[in-house]
Amino acid sequence: xxxxxxxxxxxxxxxxxxxxxxxxxxxxxxxxxxxxxxxxxxxxxxxxxxxxxxxxxxxxxxxxxxxxxxxxxxxxxxxxxxxxxxxxxxxxxxxx
Numbered sequence: 660x661x662x663x664x665x666x667x668x669x670x671x672x673x674x675x676x677x678x679x680x681x682x683x684x685x686x687x688x689x690x691x692x693x694x695x696x697x698x699x700x701x702x703x704x705x706x707x708x709x710x711x712x713x714x715x716x717x718x719x720x721x722x723x724x725x726x727x728x729x730x731x732x733x734x735x736x737x738x739x740x741x742x743x744x745x746x747x748x749x750x751x752x753x754x755x
């Protein structure tokens with residue numbers, strides 16, 4: 660490895676760390692939009708996301724809980740701990 664290649668490595672690491680922050684930025688921009696939050700335990704919540712933090716803790720209002728694809732309960736406010744989240748889909752970004 661040449662000295663020039665070695666010097667480029669920190670720059671590449673910086674670029675990768677900047678890219679890893681983008682999903683959180685997308686979530687923060689989606690505050691007050693409809694989202695679908697899928698949990699590791701096969702449950703899904705759909706509602707308006709009013710807050711999200713760097714740990715992906717999410718607050719939804721007017722939320723519906725889905726189990727097996729069918730609505731099973733409705734809630735005025737749901738607080739979801741980030742370590743239970745499998746993925747968050749911003750409903751307005753995707754069809755279906």
